[in-house]
Amino acid sequence: MIKAVVEVERIDYEQCIENLLPRFVQKCASEESPSELDKIVARLDKDAVPVAKKIIRYLDQDARDQIIIALIEPHGDRLVQTANAVLEEMLGGKAVVVGGFDMTDLPGPRMTLRATQVRIDYAELANSPLFSGGILGSAAKLALQMASPATIEKQTINILASDLIKPKLLSALSEALQKVGLIVSIRDLTIQQDTDTSAPAAADKDEGLLPDAVEDRLIDAVIAWMKESL
Numbered sequence: 649m650i651k652a653v654v655e656v657e658r659i660d661y662e663q664c665i666e667n668l669l670p671r672f673v674q675k676c677a678s679e680e681s682p683s684e685l686d687k688i689v690a691r692l693d694k695d696a697v698p699v700a701k702k703i704i705r706y707l708d709q710d711a712r713d714q715i716i717i718a719l720i721e722p723h724g725d726r727l728v729q730t731a732n733a734v735l736e737e738m739l740g741g742k743a744v745v746v747g748g749f750d751m752t753d754l755p756g757p758r759m760t761l762r763a764t765q766v767r768i769d770y771a772e773l774a775n776s777p778l779f780s781g782g783i784l785g786s787a788a789k790l791a792l793q794m795a796s797p798a799t800i801e802k803q804t805i806n807i808l809a810s811d812l813i814k815p816k817l818l819s820a821l822s823e824a825l826q827k828v829g830l831i832v833s834i835r836d837l838t839i840q841q842d843t844d845t846s847a848p849a850a851a852d853k854d855e856g857l858l859p860d861a862v863e864d865r866l867i868d869a870v871i872a873w874m875k876e877s878l
Contacts, residue, residue, distance in 0.1 A: 651839075660831040683858070728749060
């Protein structure tokens with residue numbers, strides 16, 4: 649298995665809120681065990697976007713990033729579909745298929761977006777226009793076709809991470825993110841072997857859609873905004 653780790657450098661928080669929050673509002677309205685904050689968001693309905701764009705200015709960096717991660721979660725399936733469609737167009741077939749994405753916050757205005765369950769069809773990759781179009785050349789295609797099972801994954805990683813292909817993958821993923829509504833600048837993309845075969849540990853479920861700590865900071869931001877509005 650292969651994983652792709654995208655490091656996000658800059659996030660347009662207000663534009664992300666405008667693009668992603670309406671779906672999050674719908675999810676709040678349908679939540680079976682909503683928190684008090686979820687109820688407020690649902691009742692704000694269409695007014696949630698302008699209110700959130702004002703309140704986010706009162707939040708620290710970490711809270712902003714956690715909110716963006718929560719906002720993208722309802723769009724996960726669409727992000728997978730969009731990324732795969734862009735990759736299929738670029739590669740001329742389903743040579744590389746992403747199974748899912750997860751996001752992790754980093755210090756400062758940065759986060760990582762990890763493409764998981766990445767499946768490679770090596771035969772289809774060898775027949776991709778990347779080879780036939782002369783981008784990588786027939787020597788690389790022959791090397792891929794003749795590689796043993798023990799080395800073919802490593803060779804594929806080297807090809808996808810090459811100076812010729814990596815910029816195209818960065819462009820494709822950036823396009824997919826923008827189509828979903830996640831307006832960010834990508835700093836780097838790392839292609840590596842996914843050696844983690846363990847199931848992800850189950851996290852403690854907070855009440856509501858946001859972690860309790862983020863909800864508390866969001867409530868503080870609402871209070872600060874209300875005080876300044878007096």
